[in-house]
Amino acid sequence: MRFYEAYTREAAAIRARHAAQTTAEAAALRHKYRQPIFGEIPTWSLFEMMARVIDTADDRLYCTSQEIHMLQVVEAMAADGMASDEFILAALVHDLGKVCMLKGESAENVTYMNSLLATGEPGCGLDQCTLQWSCDDLAWSRLKNHLPPQIAWLVRYHGIEPELCAPYMDAQDRDLAERYLTPFQMYDLFSKSPFKRPRGRLEDYRPIIEKYLPPRIVF
Numbered sequence: 001m002r003f004y005e006a007y008t009r010e011a012a013a014i015r016a017r018h019a020a021q022t023t024a025e026a027a028a029l030r031h032k033y034r035q036p037i038f039g040e041i042p043t044w045s046l047f048e049m050m051a052r053v054i055d056t057a058d059d060r061l062y063c064t065s066q067e068i069h070m071l072q073v074v075e076a077m078a079a080d081g082m083a084s085d086e087f088i089l090a091a092l093v094h095d096l097g098k099v100c101m102l103k104g105e106s107a108e109n110v111t112y113m114n115s116l117l118a119t120g121e122p123g124c125g126l127d128q129c130t131l132q133w134s135c136d137d138l139a140w141s142r143l144k145n146h147l148p149p150q151i152a153w154l155v156r157y158h159g160i161e162p163e164l165c166a167p168y169m170d171a172q173d174r175d176l177a178e179r180y181l182t183p184f185q186m187y188d189l190f191s192k193s194p195f196k197r198p199r200g201r202l203e204d205y206r207p208i209i210e211k212y213l214p215p216r217i218v219f
């Protein structure tokens, strides 16, 4: 029991530090990650790296790897008949930015949720707002030119608090939020478990990755 309590306490502290991320800190991180982390690498190797990534801020997963997390999301979708190629793709790529932790980035900079730091007028569209920086932004910046636009949008905004952002969404954001963000966040959050071993393997989904992403990528 004390292991859970200690993990949970530390995870909450990390998330609190993320929630306190300032505009200046977000800008510094955005600037830092304009440079590639790994350079041009085989795309598949990024997905393999996820087996070594543990999000210490996540006390639904505990020490469960991000590879297991991806598979849990896919299998939760499949159980509901929601595992279209594009939803599977979203499940596989949405947290890919967390690989920066393998290069020493701290968990407080890659975890969720992401608050608004600056907005335009109500209805201005999320692209006109500034969010706290996290792995969402990193994955989006690297994959946006390869993914279908609606999945790129989902990757970028999968860690927002929808109620907080709703007033600033434009018609397109609202449409994508309803069709993609609402169902995706449910599978993303509620499939997490340190006890649920996925039945499938990452390799099973390699054809979907290869269908959408090029064989090599600058990340």
Ligand SMILES: [Fe+2]
Binding pocket: 094, 095, 112, 135, 158, 159
């Ligand atoms: Fe995430």
Ligand SMILES: [Fe+2]
Binding pocket: 069, 094, 095, 188
């Ligand atoms: Fe996730």
